[in-house]
Amino acid sequence: MSDHAPLVPPLAEHGALAMTEEELRDWGHRFGRSARLPLLVTISGELGTGKTTLVQAICRGFGVTDDVTSPTYALVHEYAAPKGTVYHLDLYRLDDERQLDALAWDEIVSGAGLVLVEWPERAGSRIPPGHVTLSLQHLPEEPTKRLMYAGWRA
Numbered sequence: 001m002s003d004h005a006p007l008v009p010p011l012a013e014h015g016a017l018a019m020t021e022e023e024l025r026d027w028g029h030r031f032g033r034s035a036r037l038p039l040l041v042t043i044s045g046e047l048g049t050g051k052t053t054l055v056q057a058i059c060r061g062f063g064v065t066d067d068v069t070s071p072t073y074a075l076v077h078e079y080a081a082p083k084g085t086v087y088h089l090d091l092y093r094l095d096d097e098r099q100l101d102a103l104a105w106d107e108i109v110s111g112a113g114l115v116l117v118e119w120p121e122r123a124g125s126r127i128p129p130g131h132v133t134l135s136l137q138h139l140p141e142e143p144t145k146r147l148m149y150a151g152w153r154a
């Protein structure tokens with residue numbers, strides 16, 4: 001973690017922050033800009049909580065200029081940026097951990113890139129330790145905001 005520790009505390013010290021979409025994009029952009037590789041980030045949350053929105057902002061901040069679209073069917077999209085390669089995975093449709101092998105999962109998560117994983121729960125124990133955990137929740141009483149938690153899983 002060491003290198004990434006400064007990114008998480010501003011959020012972690014509050015426990016969680018309620019963010020508008022603009023605030024969430026801004027946080028993601030700053031996170032992406034300061035990300036140092038290799039880095040694995042898991043993004044948890046129900047459908048529509050803003051996981052892909054956050055990934056798009058992180059990619060933009062990291063220097064990806066291509067359009068970042070949801071890899072729901074492909075499971076993984078890869079982008080080149082000046083600082084390195086970005087892998088955006090959405091495991092929502094993963095129904096068997098063995099499908100991970102077809103994606104070269106082990107190479108991706110142990111490689112040199114920035115790896116952003118939506119629905120990490122689907123990968124079970126195949127998610128290696130040592131990653132940033134981001135989690136988003138709906139706020140029923142505030143439909144334009146999302147509650148975000150950030151942490152580090154050692």
Ligand SMILES: Nc1ncnc2c1ncn2[C@@H]1O[C@H](COP(=O)(O)OP(=O)(O)O)[C@@H](O)[C@H]1O
Binds near residue numbers: 019022
């Ligand atoms: N505070 C917020 N943060 C993120 N997204 C928000 C927020 N408020 C509204 N939204 C909307 O919620 C939707 C989130 O979609 P998306 O990022 O695809 O979610 P997920 O990948 O979690 O299914 C977008 O249409 C976005 O405009």
Ligand SMILES: [Mg+2]
Binds near residue numbers: 051052090
């Ligand atoms: Mg998504």
